[in-house]
Amino acid sequence: MYGSKAWTAAVSPKGVASPKARSEASLLAQRRRHMHPSFLRMGPAALCITCLLLVGFMAVLYLSQVGQVVAANHQLQDIRNEQAALERQNQDLVDTLTREQSPASIAEQAQKMGLGPIDPKNLWVVQVSHLQEMGQGDGPTVPPLGVQP
Amino acid sequence: MSIELRRARSRQMVIFFLGCGGMIILLGRLYYWQVWQSGSLSRLANSEHIQNQILNAPRGLIYDAQGHLLATNVVRDDVYITPLQFASDFTDNYPTELSTEVHALHQVLPSVSEDQLRNDFGFSLQAVRVAEQIDPGQSQRLRNLHLPDTFLEPQTWRTYPNGNLASQILGYVQDGKGIYGIEAKYNTLLAGKAGSFTAETDLNGNPLTVGASSEQDAVKGLDLTLTIDSFIQYFVQTSLQDAIQQLDAQSGTVIVLNARTGAIVAMAGYPTFDPNHYGDFADQKGCVGSEDVYLNPALFCDYEPGSTMKAFTMAAALDQHVITPDTSINDPGYLNFSDGTPTVHNWNDESYGKETMTQVLQHSANVGAATVATWLGPDRFYPYVDRFGFGQPIGLFQPEDQGGYRTNTSVGWSESDLTRQAFGQSITASPLQVARAYQAIANGGVMMQPYILASINDNGHAGPYYQYSTQPQMLRRVISTETSETLTGMLISTAEYNHITLPGYSMAIKTGTATTQGLSMDQTEASVAGFLPASNPQFVILVKLDRPQKTIYGGTAAGPLWRTIAQQLVVHYSIPPDQQQ
Numbered sequence: 001m002y003g004s005k006a007w008t009a010a011v012s013p014k015g016v017a018s019p020k021a022r023s024e025a026s027l028l029a030q031r032r033r034h035m036h037p038s039f040l041r042m043g044p045a046a047l048c049i050t051c052l053l054l055v056g057f058m059a060v061l062y063l064s065q066v067g068q069v070v071a072a073n074h075q076l077q078d079i080r081n082e083q084a085a086l087e088r089q090n091q092d093l094v095d096t097l098t099r100e101q102s103p104a105s106i107a108e109q110a111q112k113m114g115l116g117p118i119d120p121k122n123l124w125v126v127q128v129s130h131l132q133e134m135g136q137g138d139g140p141t142v143p144p145l146g147v148q149p
Numbered sequence: 150m151s152i153e154l155r156r157a158r159s160r161q162m163v164i165f166f167l168g169c170g171g172m173i174i175l176l177g178r179l180y181y182w183q184v185w186q187s188g189s190l191s192r193l194a195n196s197e198h199i200q201n202q203i204l205n206a207p208r209g210l211i212y213d214a215q216g217h218l219l220a221t222n223v224v225r226d227d228v229y230i231t232p233l234q235f236a237s238d239f240t241d242n243y244p245t246e247l248s249t250e251v252h253a254l255h256q257v258l259p260s261v262s263e264d265q266l267r268n269d270f271g272f273s274l275q276a277v278r279v280a281e282q283i284d285p286g287q288s289q290r291l292r293n294l295h296l297p298d299t300f301l302e303p304q305t306w307r308t309y310p311n312g313n314l315a316s317q318i319l320g321y322v323q324d325g326k327g328i329y330g331i332e333a334k335y336n337t338l339l340a341g342k343a344g345s346f347t348a349e350t351d352l353n354g355n356p357l358t359v360g361a362s363s364e365q366d367a368v369k370g371l372d373l374t375l376t377i378d379s380f381i382q383y384f385v386q387t388s389l390q391d392a393i394q395q396l397d398a399q400s401g402t403v404i405v406l407n408a409r410t411g412a413i414v415a416m417a418g419y420p421t422f423d424p425n426h427y428g429d430f431a432d433q434k435g436c437v438g439s440e441d442v443y444l445n446p447a448l449f450c451d452y453e454p455g456s457t458m459k460a461f462t463m464a465a466a467l468d469q470h471v472i473t474p475d476t477s478i479n480d481p482g483y484l485n486f487s488d489g490t491p492t493v494h495n496w497n498d499e500s501y502g503k504e505t506m507t508q509v510l511q512h513s514a515n516v517g518a519a520t521v522a523t524w525l526g527p528d529r530f531y532p533y534v535d536r537f538g539f540g541q542p543i544g545l546f547q548p549e550d551q552g553g554y555r556t557n558t559s560v561g562w563s564e565s566d567l568t569r570q571a572f573g574q575s576i577t578a579s580p581l582q583v584a585r586a587y588q589a590i591a592n593g594g595v596m597m598q599p600y601i602l603a604s605i606n607d608n609g610h611a612g613p614y615y616q617y618s619t620q621p622q623m624l625r626r627v628i629s630t631e632t633s634e635t636l637t638g639m640l641i642s643t644a645e646y647n648h649i650t651l652p653g654y655s656m657a658i659k660t661g662t663a664t665t666q667g668l669s670m671d672q673t674e675a676s677v678a679g680f681l682p683a684s685n686p687q688f689v690i691l692v693k694l695d696r697p698q699k700t701i702y703g704g705t706a707a708g709p710l711w712r713t714i715a716q717q718l719v720v721h722y723s724i725p726p727d728q729q730q
Contacts, residue, residue: 099311
């Protein structure tokens with residue numbers, strides 16, 4: 001609005017501005033724009049409302065961010081709790097597994113199945129002569145299963 | 150100025166000064182709270198919404214040589230009630246609610262009586278622990294019940310899934326600190342490093358990521374792998390227990406060593422304890438009823454080795470070319486000394502007449518061993534006793550009894566000490582010291598340092614224990630290879646003479662029967678020490694039974710158990726026979 005008034009002042013009575021007058025008017029308008037940015041050209045009420053809106057918008061943004069962080073925090077807490085529960089469960093399972101695999105447990109289970117310790121008197125060791133370990137020495141190696149030598 | 154105006158001004162001044170005074174008081178109070186008391190109030194305020202938590206480091210695990218777990222951790226809940234809160238929550242119908250609460254708790258925790266629970270609710274305390282370390286099923290049932298003013302507090306506990314297996318090796322953990330055995334010796338490594346966590350909390354006490362928070366992760370303890378073979382350890386423990394019960398003995402010890410490396414394959418004592426319930430064994434005694442059951446008798450229960458010592462007397466004489474296996478003496482069953490040294494008798498007072506050194510070992514003749522010791526003299530005998538490691542600690546873990554003996558430089562030493570030490574009296578040693586000395590004979594005369602820690606797993610941290618594994622460590626050469634071979638031949642003959650044999654395998658052993666001064670002659674410590682297969686020794690075994698009643702001699706009491714363990718070892722490790730059956 002200020003711009004249009006300035007423009008009106010710079011035109012000739014016939015309504016046609018001379019080039020010189022046009023350049024002076026535009027320069028003036030440019031200077032005014034530099035000195036008075038558009039938001040300062042608002043009235044005080046408009047400025048307050050705009051500021052309030054801006055503050056409100058920022059507050060909404062902040063609260064939204066905080067809300068997201070809090071939600072993520074809860075999620076993180078849940079995951080941590082779940083991790084602790086799983087670790088605890090894993091420890092219990094490892095403990096149970098180790099107990100089941102302990103020599104005492106195996107001996108007890110074997111006894112229930114009617115198995116017992118071997119009597120050394122009944123043990124015989126069969127010696128096979130000319131036997132060599134696989135992959136060692138210069139002698140013939142044992143062929144793979146199913147292959148006739 | 151009129152009087153009224155002056156009065157009005159005076160009133161104004163009074164009001165002004167009163168106002169100023171009030172302001173000064175308020176400012177002073179403000180200063181007091183905001184500046185003077187600032188620190189303590191800030192701390193109080195922060196404690197309301199800032200959580201400082203110690204993050205306990207998980208204790209390192211312990212494995213056996215095959216990777217089986219020997220010690221691990223579990224989380225178990227302790228149950229707490231809040232009596233004051235309960236009383237304030239149910240002021241109107243307290244008796245009814247208390248009955249319901251107590252009954253529900255007793256249903257889940259039958260070990261805690263209702264009377265005890267009522268008593269606990271009667272305390273004027275914020276929280277009372279009513280049960281600890283409840284099992285997971287009970288925890289779940291309590292969670293499902295949602296009982297008011299009852300809460301669960303998780304605690305990490307050390308657990309030993311194999312019960313009493315190797316308990317005297319492992320020790321136990323009390324209040325996060327290792328007591329006895331491996332748990333004590335390597336406590337610093339196993340314990341790890343606690344972390345910390347500081348953060349603001351919400352109303353429920355959950356930590357918030359918004360705001361300042363700091364976290365220092367806990368560093369898990371290092372995992373240890375031992376040289377113990379759980380299967381052999383179990384077999385040795387159960388066999389030892391059976392033998393002690395059969396022979397009505399008081400206690401006993403068995404050690405199985407790797408003959409080449411000195412690694413401890415099994416080390417068992419009886420009586421023993423369950424480290425999961427160590428408190429139940431506080432009154433029990435171990436080694437010959439004199440020491441706590443928690444102590445490892447292989448290290449702590451020293452004894453006079455008896456005739457097992459004769460092998461070392463022979464080793465000293467053979468190594469210095471004083472005797473050969475065929476050197477003979479005349480053994481009338483006793484040995485007199487002209488200088489007043491007490492007469493030495495054979496254990497059975499028998500006269501063997503002319504006998505070779507091999508026969509001295511076979512007969513376990515005290516006269517023969519004492520004669521050899523007098524031939525050697527103290528200057529040639531004691532250096533060998535020292536080289537075999539007697540009187541020297543092993544350093545496996547504490548506490549350890551290193552035994553001892555008098556030498557010719559000791560106060561009060563006499564010739565009698567020398568002659569008696571030659572057959573294992575007047576000298577004490579721990580079972581592990583005797584086993585270590587036999588390991589030197591088995592290993593061609595080279596003594597290795599016994600060890601039980603095979604490796605340390607530092608869980609990926611490139612710290613000082615990165616990929617650490619124990620390398621077998623040679624202590625010293627004790628005797629020459631030739632002496633070792635000659636002595637092994639003599640010990641094979643001794644095994645055959647005592648009928649402690651295994652078809653297909655040569656075994657080198659020496660029996661020992663020691664008596665204790667002040668006790669009757671039938672209160673013995675019967676032992677057998679030796680190794681197999683004698684031609685290529687793989688394992689050294691020492692069996693010691695304290696005060697067996699059914700039979701009191703090393704050969705008859707400890708011999709069968711030695712053979713049983715040897716049998717199991719050759720089967721378990723598929724050791725090929727070295728003799729024709």
